[in-house]
Every structure is written in C-alpha cells, then in structure tokens.
Amino acid sequence: MYKYILESAGNINWMAIFALLTFFTIFLMSIWLVFRDSKEYIQKMEHLPLEDDATESTYS
Amino acid sequence: MESFNYDNKIVRNFAFASIAFGVIGMLVGLLAALQLVFPSLNFGIAETTYGRIRPLHTNAVIFAFVGNGIFMGVYYSLQRLLKTRMYSDVLSQIHFWGWQAIILAAAITLPLGITSSHEYAELEWPIDIAIALVWIVFGINMFGTILKRRENHLYVAIWFYIATWITVTVLHVFNNLELPVHLFKSIPVFAGVQDALVQWWYGHNAVAFFLTTPYLGLMYYFLPKAANRPVYSYKLSIIDFWALIFIYIWAGPHHLLYTSLPDWAQSLGTVFSVMLIAPSWGGMLNGLLTLRGAWDKVRTDPVLKFMVVAVTAYGMATLEGPLLSVKSINAISHYTDWTVGHVHVGALGWNGMLTFGVLYWLIPRIYDTKLYSMKLANWHFWIGTLGIAFYAIPLYWAGWTQSLMWKQFTPDGFLVYGNFLETVTQILPMYMLRIVGGTLYYAGVLMMVYNIWKTVAAGKLIADQPAQAPALEAYVPHKGEYWHKWIERKPIQMLIASAVLILIGGLVEIIPMMMIDNNVPKIASVQPYTPLELEGRDIYIREGCVGCHSQMIRPFRSETERYGEYSKSGEFIYDRPFLWGSKRTGPDLHRQGGKYPDSWHYNHMLEPESMSPGSIMPPYPWLFKNEINTKYTAAKIKTLQTLGTPYPDGYADRAVEDLEKQAKQVAERLSKDGINQDNMEKKEIVALIAYLQRLGTDIKVKQTPAAEVK
Incomplete structure (x- = not known):
C-alpha cells in the first residue's frame, strides 16, 4: 500500500505543492483581511439584509 | 432620498x-x-x-x-x-x-x-x-x-451570485466543446479519459456552483431575514466564501476514483474533497448559529423549520461527500444507490427545503397578505422531512447491500452472487420504500401548491414595490483601508478575483491531462469503431443505456472475476463521448463483446425477461422496427476524422457500404441461430448488437493464445 502511494506520488509532487501553497495563501489572506475589518464595517454589512424590515415585518 | x-x-x-x-x-x-x-x-x-x-x-x-x-x-x-x-x-x-x-x-x-x-x-x-x-x-x-x-x-450573498455566474459560464463552455454533425447531433472535442475528466470537472461543479453557491447566497440573505437577526458571523461568511470557491473546483475527479483516470488526478480530487468539509461546515454552522437565541421561533415558524432542515441536510451531504471521496469508501459506494441516496439528501433536503422556506416567506410578502394556512405549511414540513428519510435510508441500505453482494466470495474464491441480477432483486424492496419516500415528499409539494394558490388568491401582487434610499455617495477610502475592500466594493474586481481562483484549479487539473501524451498510454490493438458499430453506439447513447450500465471495470478482484480484465485508459481513445457511466442498475458492459451470442442480445433487447427472468430492464421493441439511419454516417466519420480518429482518407464515402456489409453478417449469424425477420440487416437492433459485441474486445485479441495454452 505504501509502495503504491509513494509510486503514484512521483509525478504529482509539483501539483500537490502548488495546490497546497495557493490554498494556504488564499486561506490565510482571507483570514488576515477579515480581521483587519473594523467593527463598524462588519456590523453594517451584517445588517444589510435586515434594513428594509421595517416595512415587511407585519407579514407571516 | x-x-x-x-x-x-x-x-x-x-x-x-x-x-x-x-x-x-x-x-x-x-x-x-x-x-x-x-x-x-x-x-x-x-x-x-x-x-x-x-x-x-x-x-x-x-x-x-x-x-x-x-x-x-x-x-x-x-x-x-x-x-x-x-x-x-x-x-x-x-x-x-x-x-x-x-x-x-x-x-x-x-x-x-x-x-x-x-x-x-x-x-x-x-x-x-x-x-x-x-x-x-x-x-x-x-x-x-x-x-x-x-x-x-456588496453583501456576501452577492459575492456568491457573482462567483456562481462566472463559474457556470466557464464550466458550460468547456464541457460543451463539440463539433456539430447536424442540428441534433454533435461529437465532443475530447475523447475517453479526457472527456471523462472534463465531464466530471463540470458535473461536480454543477453541484458546487449551481446547487450550492447560489443557494448559500440565498441562505445568507433569507435565513437572517426569516429569523430577523443578522448572520452569526459575517467574518466567517467571507472566509467561507473564498475557501469554498477555491477548493470546490478541484474536487471533480472524485467521481472517477479507481477508473482509468491517472492516479495523480484521482489523488488531487480526493485531497480537495476532504478539505471541502471545512468551508462547507463553516457555512452550515454559520446558518444554524444565526438562529442562536431564536430557537423558540423555530418551534412555531414553518419557514424557519424548512430552513433548519435545509441547512442540516447541507451539512450532512457535505460531510458525506468528502467521505465518499475517500478511495476505500468510494470502492464500496461507487456505482451503487448510496450515491443516489446522497444526492437526494442534497436535492430534496438542501435545495428543496430551502426553496420551500423561501417561497413560504416570500409569496405572502409580495402579495401583501398572510400565508393561507400555517397548519398546512407545518404539515408540508413534517411530511417532507419524513419523505427525505424514507427516500434516503432505504437507498443507503440498498447501496451497502448490493455492493457487499458484488464483493462476496466463497471460501474457494468464487463469487457468491455470480449472477448480477440476484443483487438487484435483493434490493427491490428498498426501491419500493424509496417510492414511498418520494410519494410522501411529493404529497408535501402538492400541499404547498394548494397553500400558495390560496395565498395568492387572497392577496394582490405588489408588482412595483415602492422604496426609498439615499443616492450612492462617492466612496471616500478610509485611512488604513486595504485592497480587499477595493475588491469587495467593486463587482468587476470581484468577478475577476473569483474567475482567477476557479481557473487555477481547473487549469492545473485539466491542461496537463490534455498536454501530456503519456497520461493515456496507447494500445496498438485498439482500433476505431466500424460505421455500423458507430451507429449502434449512437443508439446506445440515444436510449440512455449509460444511465444503468457502466463501461468501466475497476481493478478489483471482485470486478475482474465478474466482468473480465479491468479497463485501461488506452481503450477509450476513440470514445466520443466517453460512456463510463456512474451507476450500475445493470451489470458493467465494458467486456460484453463476445460474451453472449448475437441471438442472446436480440432476444434480450426484445424481451429482457426471456433471457434474464426477474430482470427490471425495459424492453426495446422499436429497435426491431426502426431502420438504421445512415443519412449522417458519412458526416459522422468526417467529423471524427477532423478530431483525429485515424480512418483512412476518403473512408467517409465508403462507410455506408461497409456498414451494410457488416449488418448483413450480423443478420446472417442471427439467421443461423434461427432468428429471422424481414429486412433484418436494416434494423437498428443489428447496429446495437454489432456495437455490444465489439465492446472491450480490442485487447482480448492478444489474450486468445494464452487461453488456448491453458
């Protein structure tokens, strides 16, 4: 089984590493950016869907 | 304002x-x-x-x-x-x-x-x-x-819509690259393994970017609306978005585990599928936690009930998906009803229940009225949920049962259930229960139709709903603002960023597959189809045989014992489109050629039960009446030549002649077996038999001497 895995790993090395690196770059970048956002901004964004509720909450 | x-x-x-x-x-x-x-x-x-x-x-x-x-x-x-x-x-x-x-x-x-x-x-x-x-x-x-x-x-829901739009565009174009033969027939540009990879790259991402990302967008909008509270974590939704669209695009090859697809591509598919658990569950938890402190509402509000079950079903399906992408589990699940059960948890649970929830929420609002009957909506919820359970559980059971039966050996090393049909009749009770589940679910849908009908009748559509908002102010960047804001404020940048992300995965997987020649080792004895076989193959495609029969024998002893030598990628280089299939309701057909006499196929297609008592395969009586359409045979050969199939120069002009010759031979063989029919050699069944008898025989040529020695 291990032999099988090692054998097949030969020609995918660059792909696996490339994929992993790009993923982690993007993942870490999105986390970093998200935590740079100000509290007001996040709060504003969170409430965007709820803004027209005043006219709608009477139903259902 | x-x-x-x-x-x-x-x-x-x-x-x-x-x-x-x-x-x-x-x-x-x-x-x-x-x-x-x-x-x-x-x-x-x-x-x-x-x-x-x-x-x-x-x-x-x-x-x-x-x-x-x-x-x-x-x-x-x-x-x-x-x-x-x-x-x-x-x-x-x-x-x-x-x-x-x-x-x-x-x-x-x-x-x-x-x-x-x-x-x-x-x-x-x-x-x-x-x-x-x-x-x-x-x-x-x-x-x-x-x-x-x-x-x-732009609120995060809109990001999901943008990513959906660009990705579906890319997928649709690449998977439909084909050369038209005539108005209703085309031949795909890719063949065999490559066609399979592009198709499942598409197929998986149809699930991802048609059934998932747009619905996540809807979830991020309508769930907070229905619960009347903001999403649990907006930050999580952003991380969820970027991670999800990046990872999803790589996962397609998990539909082709243990097939002739090169190993590296299979491994990539598995790794990224397992990684998908994280962003998927990020989305699910974000949805469910939005209801924190509002669970009392879930007890009374059918809209929220539908949404809770939808999000839960999403979580279940996206945990199961990665598990099914692990090779050892896939070895059991692939080709069985387990997959069918899995996709219906997604379709009936996630897509269906979320759609119903949104409909119950939205219709009364745009009709300026109240929902006709909350009670009926609650009934719909319960009967629908029960329907999902009755649909999925029997199919899981059926899938496991059948797969284990396929793999069961006697102590002497023979297949216990050598007759495929035995493994089908065994699970028919489960298929019955699935019908019960589907009927329950459907009954719920009909209740909804009535409920919405009455709601609409009682209200009046606010076709143009007045609203007010201040005009857009010119945006003044704050101090310390970074380029992520620049992206999320601007739709075009968002479009480009999403496109780049999904293209990375798509290109890294697909381009090497197309470029590196030795990904598909050539086999010298594999030849293009004859004109008659080609027409037979098109009949096979037309009748949707691929819906129940695979043409891909995996390298397991349980499969090589049952069907013969496992399938090699080099055997499919003339297959446009590939016909590997994804479900075995009937047996694999890749080594069907030469297994039975022509007369067996003739009788079997006319009345399957005459050859296999208890078979659930439908009869195909029209194949015995319709004549083979040779009008486009030459055009098909020419198109295939354009795509690189090595027919001799000018062969298109002789193709119909060859077709008729081969058809006569088949008809004569049938006649020898006592099967006679007027104009037999002109009927579609002859072409289909020729195709079925050709399947998988190209590499058998070499094996004959060895068999004789034995």
Whole structure:
C-alpha cells in the first residue's frame, strides 16, 4: 500500500505543492483581511439584509 | 432620498416557474422510481422508457426547479441588498422567457433521445448556445444592477451570485466543446479519459456552483431575514466564501476514483474533497448559529423549520461527500444507490427545503397578505422531512447491500452472487420504500401548491414595490483601508478575483491531462469503431443505456472475476463521448463483446425477461422496427476524422457500404441461430448488437493464445 502511494506520488509532487501553497495563501489572506475589518464595517454589512424590515415585518 | 420601485413581478414569475417545474420534475422522478420496480411502466414506448426519463428528471429538477428557484431568490435579494430596481426590465423578461424556452426544448428533446450523454449536460448544441445566451443576459442584468446600486458595499450573498455566474459560464463552455454533425447531433472535442475528466470537472461543479453557491447566497440573505437577526458571523461568511470557491473546483475527479483516470488526478480530487468539509461546515454552522437565541421561533415558524432542515441536510451531504471521496469508501459506494441516496439528501433536503422556506416567506410578502394556512405549511414540513428519510435510508441500505453482494466470495474464491441480477432483486424492496419516500415528499409539494394558490388568491401582487434610499455617495477610502475592500466594493474586481481562483484549479487539473501524451498510454490493438458499430453506439447513447450500465471495470478482484480484465485508459481513445457511466442498475458492459451470442442480445433487447427472468430492464421493441439511419454516417466519420480518429482518407464515402456489409453478417449469424425477420440487416437492433459485441474486445485479441495454452 505504501509502495503504491509513494509510486503514484512521483509525478504529482509539483501539483500537490502548488495546490497546497495557493490554498494556504488564499486561506490565510482571507483570514488576515477579515480581521483587519473594523467593527463598524462588519456590523453594517451584517445588517444589510435586515434594513428594509421595517416595512415587511407585519407579514407571516 | 431617492424613490424607486422593486420589481416583484419578475420574482413572482420565477417563483411560479420553480413551483410548476418542481411539480413536473419530481413527478417524472417518481415515474422513474416506479419503473425500477415495475418495468411495465416503461410502457414499451421509446419516449417514456427509463433511459430517456432519467435525464429528463435530473434536468428538470436541477435546471428548472432549482434554476428558477435561484433566479427567484437572486432577483428578490439583489434589488433589496443594492437598493435599486433591476437594471433592465426587458432583460429580466428575456431572461425569464428564454430560460423557460430552454426548459421546454429540453422537455421535448430528451424524451426524443436527443442527448450528448454528458450527465447534467445532456442537451444538444443548439440548446447549449441558447443557454449561453440567456446566461449572458442574466449576467448583464445582474452586473447592470450592481453598477447602478445605491449601496456602496456588496453583501456576501452577492459575492456568491457573482462567483456562481462566472463559474457556470466557464464550466458550460468547456464541457460543451463539440463539433456539430447536424442540428441534433454533435461529437465532443475530447475523447475517453479526457472527456471523462472534463465531464466530471463540470458535473461536480454543477453541484458546487449551481446547487450550492447560489443557494448559500440565498441562505445568507433569507435565513437572517426569516429569523430577523443578522448572520452569526459575517467574518466567517467571507472566509467561507473564498475557501469554498477555491477548493470546490478541484474536487471533480472524485467521481472517477479507481477508473482509468491517472492516479495523480484521482489523488488531487480526493485531497480537495476532504478539505471541502471545512468551508462547507463553516457555512452550515454559520446558518444554524444565526438562529442562536431564536430557537423558540423555530418551534412555531414553518419557514424557519424548512430552513433548519435545509441547512442540516447541507451539512450532512457535505460531510458525506468528502467521505465518499475517500478511495476505500468510494470502492464500496461507487456505482451503487448510496450515491443516489446522497444526492437526494442534497436535492430534496438542501435545495428543496430551502426553496420551500423561501417561497413560504416570500409569496405572502409580495402579495401583501398572510400565508393561507400555517397548519398546512407545518404539515408540508413534517411530511417532507419524513419523505427525505424514507427516500434516503432505504437507498443507503440498498447501496451497502448490493455492493457487499458484488464483493462476496466463497471460501474457494468464487463469487457468491455470480449472477448480477440476484443483487438487484435483493434490493427491490428498498426501491419500493424509496417510492414511498418520494410519494410522501411529493404529497408535501402538492400541499404547498394548494397553500400558495390560496395565498395568492387572497392577496394582490405588489408588482412595483415602492422604496426609498439615499443616492450612492462617492466612496471616500478610509485611512488604513486595504485592497480587499477595493475588491469587495467593486463587482468587476470581484468577478475577476473569483474567475482567477476557479481557473487555477481547473487549469492545473485539466491542461496537463490534455498536454501530456503519456497520461493515456496507447494500445496498438485498439482500433476505431466500424460505421455500423458507430451507429449502434449512437443508439446506445440515444436510449440512455449509460444511465444503468457502466463501461468501466475497476481493478478489483471482485470486478475482474465478474466482468473480465479491468479497463485501461488506452481503450477509450476513440470514445466520443466517453460512456463510463456512474451507476450500475445493470451489470458493467465494458467486456460484453463476445460474451453472449448475437441471438442472446436480440432476444434480450426484445424481451429482457426471456433471457434474464426477474430482470427490471425495459424492453426495446422499436429497435426491431426502426431502420438504421445512415443519412449522417458519412458526416459522422468526417467529423471524427477532423478530431483525429485515424480512418483512412476518403473512408467517409465508403462507410455506408461497409456498414451494410457488416449488418448483413450480423443478420446472417442471427439467421443461423434461427432468428429471422424481414429486412433484418436494416434494423437498428443489428447496429446495437454489432456495437455490444465489439465492446472491450480490442485487447482480448492478444489474450486468445494464452487461453488456448491453458
């Protein structure tokens, strides 16, 4: 089984590493950016869907 | 303050279309389920036979029911999140009627057997072009709306819509690269392994970017609305978004584990599928935790109940998906009803229940009234949930049972269930229970139709809903603001960023596959199909045989014992399209050639039960009446030559002659076995038999001497 895995790993090395690196770059970048956002901004964004509720909450 | 109107009419139109096609598409699904237990329900008519009904069902629920559901939700939420009316009412209309026309075209062509045989992309090239045009109209309308918005920032739901739009565009184009032979027939540019990889890259991402990302967008909008509280974590939703769209695009090869696809591609598919658990569950938890402190509402509000079950089903399906992508689990699940159960947890649970929740929430609002009956909606919820359980659990059971039966050996090393049919009849009771589940679910849908009908009758559509918002201010960047803001404020940047992310995965997987020649080792004895076999193959495609029969023997002893030598990638280089299949309701056919005499196939296609008592395969009486259509044989050969199939120069002109010669030989062999029919050599069945007898025989040529020595 291990032999099988090692054998097949030969020609995918660059792909696996490339994929992993790009993923982690993007993942870490999105986390970093998200935590740079100000509290007001996040709060504003969170409430965007709820803004027209005043006219709608009477139903259902 | 500026005054404007929201367009509710277009939302209403898409909502009604979604309901109507839900009713139709699920009914067709129910028929397909019944046919698997009662083959007489195929009615002996080509247009109503399972192989043609199944793609009709899948296309109807994916693109008609869920598709219209997506547009309903997008048109409602986009206007409100951006505080503007849709960019163009005319484009909205073109989008709506264009999409319905495409659905109509699908509903006509699929039963007629006009299909490219690529799963979830069956429609032929003229319809593909129409889809592209309508999709572009939708894109222009969406981006036009975004550009004339009165809100500086784009809420995360809109990011999901943008990513959906760009990715579906890319997928649709690549998976439908084909050369037309005539108006209703095309030949794909890619062959064999490459066609399989592109198809499942598409197929998986149809799940990802048609059934998942747009619905996540709807979840991020409608769930907070229904619960009347903001999403649990907006930050999590952003991380969720970038991670999800990046990872999803890589996962396609998990549909091809243990096939002839090169190992490196399979491994990539597995790794990324397992990684998918994280962003998927991020989305699910974000949805469920939005209800923190509001669970008391869930007890009374049917809308929230539907949404909770939808999000839970999403979580279950996205945990199961990665598990099924692990090779050792896939070895058991692949080709069985486990997969069918899995996708229905997603379709009935996630897509269905979320659509119903949104409909119950939205229809009373745009009709300025209250829902006709909360009680009935609650009944719908319970009967629907029960329906899902009754659908999925029997199919899991059926899948495990059948797979284990396939793999069961006696102590002496023989297959315990050597006859494939035994493993089918064993699980028929489970198929019956699945019908019960589907019927329950369907009953719920009918209750909803009545409930919404009454609601609509009691209210009046607010076609143009007045609203007010301040004009868009010129954006002044704050101190310390970074480029992520620049992206999320600007739709075009967002479009480009999403496109780059999904293209990375797509290109890294697909380009090497196309470029590196030794990914598909050539086998010298593998030859192109003869004209008769080619026509037979097109009949096989037309009848949707691929819906129940795979042509891909995996390298397991249980499979090589049952079917013969496992399939090699080099055997498929002339297969356009590939016909590996993804479900074995009947046995694999890749080594079918030469296994039975021609007469066996003749009798079997006419009346399957005469050869295999208890078989659930439908009969194909029309193949014995229809004559082989040789009108396009030459054109097909020419198209194949253009794509690189090595027929001799000028062969197209001699093709029909060769076809007739071979057909005569088959007819003579049948005659020797005592089967006589007027003009036998002209009938479609002869072409089909020629194709079936050719399957997998090219590499058998070499093995004959070894067998003789033995």
